[in-house]
Amino acid sequence: MSVKLSLSGVRKSFGANEVCRGIDLDVAEGEMVCLIGASGSGKSTLLRCMNLLEPIDDGTIHLDGVDISEPGLDPQPVRQKIGIVFQSYNLFPHMTATENVMLAPRRVRGLSRDALRPRVTELFTRFGLKERMEHYPDQLSGGQQQRVAIIRALAMEPEIMLFDEITSALDPELVGEVLDVLRDLHRQGMTMVLATHEMGFARELADKVCFLDAGRILEQGPPDTLFTAPQEERTKAFLARVI
Amino acid sequence: MADTSLDKGAGGAPPAPTRREVYEAGVRKRANRIALISTASVVLALVVLIPLAPGWEDVKRAFFNGRVFAATFPGLLEAFLLNVMIFAWSAPLIALTGLAIALCRDTRSPALFPLKLFGIAYTDIFRGLPVVLVIYIIGFGIPGLGLPRPWNSPYIWGTLALVLVYSAYVAEVIRSGIDSIHQSQRSAAASLGLSERDTMRYVVLPQAIRNVVPANMNLFIALQKDVALLSFIGPVEIFRQAGVYKSLYANFTPYVGAALIFLALTIPATRYADYLMNKQNLARR
Numbered sequence A: 001m002s003v004k005l006s007l008s009g010v011r012k013s014f015g016a017n018e019v020c021r022g023i024d025l026d027v028a029e030g031e032m033v034c035l036i037g038a039s040g041s042g043k044s045t046l047l048r049c050m051n052l053l054e055p056i057d058d059g060t061i062h063l064d065g066v067d068i069s070e071p072g073l074d075p076q077p078v079r080q081k082i083g084i085v086f087q088s089y090n091l092f093p094h095m096t097a098t099e100n101v102m103l104a105p106r107r108v109r110g111l112s113r114d115a116l117r118p119r120v121t122e123l124f125t126r127f128g129l130k131e132r133m134e135h136y137p138d139q140l141s142g143g144q145q146q147r148v149a150i151i152r153a154l155a156m157e158p159e160i161m162l163f164d165e166i167t168s169a170l171d172p173e174l175v176g177e178v179l180d181v182l183r184d185l186h187r188q189g190m191t192m193v194l195a196t197h198e199m200g201f202a203r204e205l206a207d208k209v210c211f212l213d214a215g216r217i218l219e220q221g222p223p224d225t226l227f228t229a230p231q232e233e234r235t236k237a238f239l240a241r242v243i
Numbered sequence B: 001m002a003d004t005s006l007d008k009g010a011g012g013a014p015p016a017p018t019r020r021e022v023y024e025a026g027v028r029k030r031a032n033r034i035a036l037i038s039t040a041s042v043v044l045a046l047v048v049l050i051p052l053a054p055g056w057e058d059v060k061r062a063f064f065n066g067r068v069f070a071a072t073f074p075g076l077l078e079a080f081l082l083n084v085m086i087f088a089w090s091a092p093l094i095a096l097t098g099l100a101i102a103l104c105r106d107t108r109s110p111a112l113f114p115l116k117l118f119g120i121a122y123t124d125i126f127r128g129l130p131v132v133l134v135i136y137i138i139g140f141g142i143p144g145l146g147l148p149r150p151w152n153s154p155y156i157w158g159t160l161a162l163v164l165v166y167s168a169y170v171a172e173v174i175r176s177g178i179d180s181i182h183q184s185q186r187s188a189a190a191s192l193g194l195s196e197r198d199t200m201r202y203v204v205l206p207q208a209i210r211n212v213v214p215a216n217m218n219l220f221i222a223l224q225k226d227v228a229l230l231s232f233i234g235p236v237e238i239f240r241q242a243g244v245y246k247s248l249y250a251n252f253t254p255y256v257g258a259a260l261i262f263l264a265l266t267i268p269a270t271r272y273a274d275y276l277m278n279k280q281n282l283a284r285r
């Protein structure tokens, strides 16, 4: 399979705090890559660098072989191709679910509401939210809000989806419905990178798991290898703590 | 609260009060009684004591003269219409100018830096001056240039003075609203590929403006009162009309009438703004 997204030597600091210390990572087309690691190890920052929400200090990011990390490059076309879903949903509270989903396709891709309606309805139906389309975010449960956030990102028809601990803020009984959505997307062949604490889920579905430690990918590999026979002491310690 | 009424009120009969409810009702009743007694004694003291003051009869005649009040009140109401009109055309101009200035101050693009500078200077200057001074300078200064009709009208320049001053305050309020919108909302918009402009227009501003409605209402209540300052440069609105009546009847009662008219409008408006503010604070918790 061809490499879709390729990071090499990516560095990112906030002031004196170096959060990514030379990250090399290849994500193949249709692959699901899981980032695991302790809180503060740099998972969120790495994801935000991938769709240029944070400019990187050094290294390169290639999307389909094109360098998208060139300083001064217009990030907007890249962000259309790489969707992201956040831990705290970040829905727009003053818009209904449908308006949340339609805003970017309307403004960025210039599509009309009518043109969007069939596809948006289909997405809501597929993720079990057809009855909730005209609800405002505060009328939805956490799990429903998170699914709307996923639909909102999908409505831009991205080629890659990034998920930043999207189940961490959810009540345990709502986690399942959101993970189902991810399973569904994976089956459809979406290229995905997830920061996650759901080890069971990573083990079940990931093609590749990367253990982040203090801004470095300390160890990566298929889940069977990484979870059962980790090489590094720190990986072992981390897994012993979370599993 | 919801669950107690659920499991107790199932049969349709009102649920028996819980021990806690009985206790709280008792506390409330006692508090109300104390408040009533203390208020009544203060009012009584005022009613009894004030008329005992040596000058009370003179004050009563000068400020609370029923005959003068009846004769001037309709005229005052009519003059107040002019206040309302000046307010009505100033308010939208102020809202628009305030929004424009807020956006100027918020620009990040270096090409628009002069706009940002302008926004900062504008708000600093007009918040730093007494309203009445701006009204004098503009209201007397510009027509002093000897402009032809209608450009010498005090209405135009008075309105301009109000717009200049009040839009500076409104701009600051809107800007605080913009600042109050969490960065994650901008991140979400940016991640969808929205431009900065669309992010501001569709994501940040609608939320920001909603958040500052109560604060802006308080500004517009203040504006309604400050319209009276235009009387210094000509328009015969209620304050000036009251002055005319005062000279005519050699009596201050028309000012009291004018005060009552202002209060009839501003007290409900202030209460409403407070109510909105409280509601918002509750919702934010």
Ligand SMILES: Nc1ncnc2c1ncn2[C@@H]1O[C@H](COP(=O)(O)OP(=O)(O)O)[C@@H](O)[C@H]1O
Pocket (backbone or CB within 6 Å): A014, A017, A019, A037, A038, A039, A040, A041, A042, A043, A044, A045, A046, A195
């Ligand atoms: N916008 C920011 N400004 C300053 N420091 C940040 C910012 N975002 C993240 N950090 C810092 O980067 C480090 C890694 O954070 P993060 O990427 O959120 O880790 P993780 O998602 O693995 O918990 C933390 O020390 C955090 O304080």
Ligand SMILES: [Mg+2]
Pocket (backbone or CB within 6 Å): A043, A044, A045, A164, A165, A195
């Ligand atoms: Mg994180």
